[in-house]
Amino acid sequence: MFLNGITWLLVFQLIGEVTVRLLGWPVPGPVLGMLLLFVSLVLMRRVPATLDTASTGLLGHLSLLFVPAGVGVMVHADRLLAEWLPVVAVLLVTTLLTMLVTAGIMVLATRWLAPDYHGGGESHD
Amino acid sequence: MTEPDLADIWVYLSASPLLGLTMTLVAYLLAFQLYQRGGGSPLLNPVLTAVVMIILVLLASGIPYPDYFDGAQFVHFLLGPATVALAVPLYQQLSRLRQLWLPVSIAIVSGVIFAAGSSVALAWALGATTQTQLSLAPKSATAPVAMGISETIGGLPSLTAVLVVVTGIVGAVLGTRLFDLFRIRDDSVRGIAMGVAAHGIGTARAFQVSKTMGAFSGLAMALSAFATALIVPWLVDLIGL
Numbered sequence: 001m002f003l004n005g006i007t008w009l010l011v012f013q014l015i016g017e018v019t020v021r022l023l024g025w026p027v028p029g030p031v032l033g034m035l036l037l038f039v040s041l042v043l044m045r046r047v048p049a050t051l052d053t054a055s056t057g058l059l060g061h062l063s064l065l066f067v068p069a070g071v072g073v074m075v076h077a078d079r080l081l082a083e084w085l086p087v088v089a090v091l092l093v094t095t096l097l098t099m100l101v102t103a104g105i106m107v108l109a110t111r112w113l114a115p116d117y118h119g120g121g122e123s124h125d
Numbered sequence: 126m127t128e129p130d131l132a133d134i135w136v137y138l139s140a141s142p143l144l145g146l147t148m149t150l151v152a153y154l155l156a157f158q159l160y161q162r163g164g165g166s167p168l169l170n171p172v173l174t175a176v177v178m179i180i181l182v183l184l185a186s187g188i189p190y191p192d193y194f195d196g197a198q199f200v201h202f203l204l205g206p207a208t209v210a211l212a213v214p215l216y217q218q219l220s221r222l223r224q225l226w227l228p229v230s231i232a233i234v235s236g237v238i239f240a241a242g243s244s245v246a247l248a249w250a251l252g253a254t255t256q257t258q259l260s261l262a263p264k265s266a267t268a269p270v271a272m273g274i275s276e277t278i279g280g281l282p283s284l285t286a287v288l289v290v291v292t293g294i295v296g297a298v299l300g301t302r303l304f305d306l307f308r309i310r311d312d313s314v315r316g317i318a319m320g321v322a323a324h325g326i327g328t329a330r331a332f333q334v335s336k337t338m339g340a341f342s343g344l345a346m347a348l349s350a351f352a353t354a355l356i357v358p359w360l361v362d363l364i365g366l
Binding site for chain 2: 006009010012013016026027028029030031033034035037038041042047051052054055056058059060061062063064065066067068069070071072073074075076079080083085086087089090091092093094095096097098099100101102103105106107109110112113114116117
């Protein structure tokens, strides 16, 4: 049942939020909630069907959840117009460079530290 | 009974969360259909199309963003449970993760430092204000994390939210082409790079490519959220902003 799964997600988020506030950690609650859920799944050694349904449903349309924040661009139109050059340059250049640098380091580190690993398959995009 | 006045109905609707919520879902569904009709071309990224559609409607109807967000916040809220839900695909990749945890950790930590450092440096070099530089620093982390960090270091959280979304769109639209161009074919490598640079929007794109790429992107997004929260405030302190 979907409701069961979504309840578990909220419970783990709540535990995460309360913990980071009590301990004053700089990490967001949902991120800690995710790690706690991950540890629980490793201990249980399986994913309950309800949790699988709920998470597949949510992650299947992850893009939707970013729309409200994206529309907020209209609030910052003035600042963005005034500083369009640095903002556009940073968003384009550093995002793509970050991808290349991360991928490069990952490839080198895998060859060096996990030479037995034979790749995660090719995509067909 | 009097005839219902259209203006009255409009007054009711524009003050109710119903309009903003419905608008968000309808715009996204239209954008998603367009994306599928276009053969899944990353240029028709559904977030981008939906955001443009909603802004046009809000500008045309004169509804201010805070009124829109009153309704849209119910969708925005789901970012939290969705972040928690990433534990599931992550667990399903456990055997790969066992082999790769060390290279993955090294790649993520270096990627996070590079993302924040290069953003601040380039923004500074091109003459952005300090507040904009600080708002750009956590741009590769997922929205709720980046907003929290932005607040801590003295940026503008709502500006950071926008920059985060645009960063994700850039990564989702151009990422797979970039990987093809540089012959990066391993889906675990592609996923890690996508998740570090382009968080949840990149992860959504990665899941469309393959389950492996999506899971690794989700893992990178989650771990880099942690790393960003720990590293970026310290990095900003170090540069002396």
